[in-house]
Amino acid sequence: MNLFKRVELWVLLAIVVGGLAWVFTSGPAEDEDAGGTDTRTRKTGTVVKGDPGKPLQVHRSVLERDYGNARLDIEARIQNAGNEKLILQPPHVRLLTGSGREIPGFFLPFEPQPEIAPGTTQDVQLRYWLEKKDLQEALTLEVNGIQARVKGAGAFDLEALKNKEPKTFQPDGW
Secondary structure, X not given: OOHHHOHXXXXXXXXXXXXXXXXXXXXXXXXXXXXXXXXXOOOOOOEEXXXXXXXXXXXXXXXXXXXXXXXXXXXXXXXXXOOOOEEOOOOOEEEEEOOOOEEOEOOOOOOOOOEEOOOEEEEEEEEEEEEHHHHHOOEEEEEOOEEEEEEOOOOOOHHHOOOOOEEEEOOOOO
């Protein structure tokens, strides 16, 4: 049996070559600007140049219980007034409890940390891994020394949430 006389192999070879040609000739993704700088963040990525508003605003928080712990997604608008790119990780960005304990961030290995270009304001999503005791006191997001309240000082019962079911909260509303 001669393999190159079979029609289905030629069709398969044509599909593979066509797919490779399409991958290598397609343009940049639409979430990259013309300069080639990647402006993506985790889920949101609105960039506003020269926004005169507050330098730090928390829009909402999404809490998802994972048995005795929880993942907290904070959606915030952050202004980078500096002249260097701001990478949103410690020591520049921290989530603090009322007692001053820093809560560790939550990240996936292949997901880049959100960044804000100099002189811009951007909507971003930050993720943190909370223990049950962290929900017993206030939570404050701190970006370059500027603070915004995420959760009030009252205790929150994590056991009241169903496991793996996200719950949305407004800033200081829980």
